[in-house]
Structure formats: structure tokens, C-alpha cells
Amino acid sequence: MMKQKLSLYFVMGSIDCTKDPLAVLDEAIKGGITMFQFREKGKGALTGIEKYRLAEKLLERCRMYNIPFIVNDDVDLALALQADGVHVGQEDEVAERVRDRIGDKYLGVSVHNLNEVKKALAACADYVGLGPIFPTVSKEDAKQACGLTMIEHIRAHEKRVPLVAIGGITEQTAKQVIEAGADGIAVISAICRAEHIYEQTKRLYEIVMHAKQKG
Numbered sequence: 383m384m385k386q387k388l389s390l391y392f393v394m395g396s397i398d399c400t401k402d403p404l405a406v407l408d409e410a411i412k413g414g415i416t417m418f419q420f421r422e423k424g425k426g427a428l429t430g431i432e433k434y435r436l437a438e439k440l441l442e443r444c445r446m447y448n449i450p451f452i453v454n455d456d457v458d459l460a461l462a463l464q465a466d467g468v469h470v471g472q473e474d475e476v477a478e479r480v481r482d483r484i485g486d487k488y489l490g491v492s493v494h495n496l497n498e499v500k501k502a503l504a505a506c507a508d509y510v511g512l513g514p515i516f517p518t519v520s521k522e523d524a525k526q527a528c529g530l531t532m533i534e535h536i537r538a539h540e541k542r543v544p545l546v547a548i549g550g551i552t553e554q555t556a557k558q559v560i561e562a563g564a565d566g567i568a569v570i571s572a573i574c575r576a577e578h579i580y581e582q583t584k585r586l587y588e589i590v591m592h593a594k595q596k597g
């Protein structure tokens with residue numbers, strides 16, 4: 383279940399979009415995304431009621447198409463919206479505390495190495511987000527890219543952990559990311575910056591699902 387949901391994980395906020403975020407999400411959903419994360423962060427990101435209103439609209443779309451709606455960092459917003467889960471970084475609220483606050487909603491934790499994966503599992507995370515795999519333009523304070531070998535290393539030690547890879551992943555690299563052992567890819571720009579979002583999402587979906595079948 384979790385591993386299926388992680389297949390094509392669209393992460394987005396208003397500043398990542400070159401047009402109306404709702405239209406972007408609509409096309410991405412039609413293209414086959416399997417999970418969505420509202421990540422309203424960075425220069426020019428919405429705050430307060432505007433952030434809440436946008437989240438509500440995006441959540442409604444995900445509900446319509448039965449796509450899990452995950453909120454990045456903002457646990458209060460996730461609870462207020464009755465979102466399907468939260469995704470927290472290493473710096474954010476300690477994962478254990480978040481788990482207490484959200485009950486059995488999805489809990490995703492960002493990780494960069496095997497040690498952080500073990501800590502996330504100890505905090506009852508449902509999945510880990512490993513990255514950045516490749517250099518990324520979508521996160522200012524991204525750590526050093528860890529490459530495909532980190533996926534292989536973690537998979538060699540933690541066979542079962544639901545793991546989605548993130549960071550600079552494109553249609554050219556998606557297949558290798560799955561073959562390295564990830565259960566899915568999480569992307570911002572590969573979808574947000576596409577000329578034709580529906581077609582690009584569909585291509586990513588087909589590449590990932592084909593690579594997962596061969597796995």
C-alpha cells in the first residue's frame with residue numbers, strides 16, 4: 383500500500399508554479415500522480431489565511447480523485463485541514479512528537495543517510511524521503527547530493543522501509559532511481575516546469591511503473 387502510493391509523489395507550493403497551482407495539480411492528477419505534498423516554502427511563499435485557502439482548494443481536488451494529501455512541516459495546518467498526513471524534515475518538530483499529534487495519519491520523514499532512516503523508523507514513520515539524490519534548484523538549503531549509491535546502501539540494510547527518492551529527478555533519471563531500490567520518485571520541477579504538465583506527468587508515471595514491474 384505505502385510503497386504503491388509513493389510511486390509518483392508530486393511535491394509543490396505556489397512559488398514552484400508558473401501558473402495557477404490548482405490547474406497544475408489538476409493536470410498532474412490526470413497524468414497519474416499517486417501522492418501529493420503541499421510544500422508552501424521559500425521566498426514569496428503564502429502564509430496565514432492565504433496559505434490555508436490554497437491548501438483547502440488543493441486538498442479538495444486530491445479528495446475528489448482519492449490522492450493522499452500530505453502537508454510539509456506545518457502540523458497545525460495538517461490537523462486543521464484534516465489532511466492525510468505530514469512530512470517533516472530532520473530540523474522540524476521531532477518525529478516522535480509529530481506522531482503523537484497526528485495519530486495514524488501518514489508520517490513522512492526526510493533522511494540523508496542510513497542512521498537517519500533508522501531514527502525515522504524508531505519514530506514510526508510510514509515512509510522516508512531520501513535526498514537530494516541529484517543537485518536541485520527547488521530547495522535553497524538542500525544538502526550535498528547523495529547520488530544513487532545512497533539508495534542502494536540504505537536498501538541493502540533496510541529491505542522493507544518505504545522509501546521515496548527526491549532531488550533533481552527527471553524523466554532521464556527516474557528509471558535508475560527505481561532500479562537503485564527506491565519505491566518511487568518525488569518531484570517538484572520535473573512536473574511544475576514542464577511545458578505540458580499532463581503529458582510530462584504521464585511519461586514519468588509510465589517510466590516509474592514499468593521500472594517497478596521489472597524490479
Ligand SMILES: Cc1ncsc1CCOP(=O)(O)O
Nearest residue numbers: 514518520549550569570571
Ligand atoms: C524538497 C526537496 N528535498 C530535497 S531536494 C528537494 C527539492 C526537489 O525539487 P526538484 O524535484 O525540483 O529537484
Ligand SMILES: C=C1C=NC(C)=NC1=N
Nearest residue numbers: 454469492511512548568
Ligand atoms: C524534503 C523532502 C523529502 N522527501 C519528501 C517526500 N518531501 C520533502 N519535502
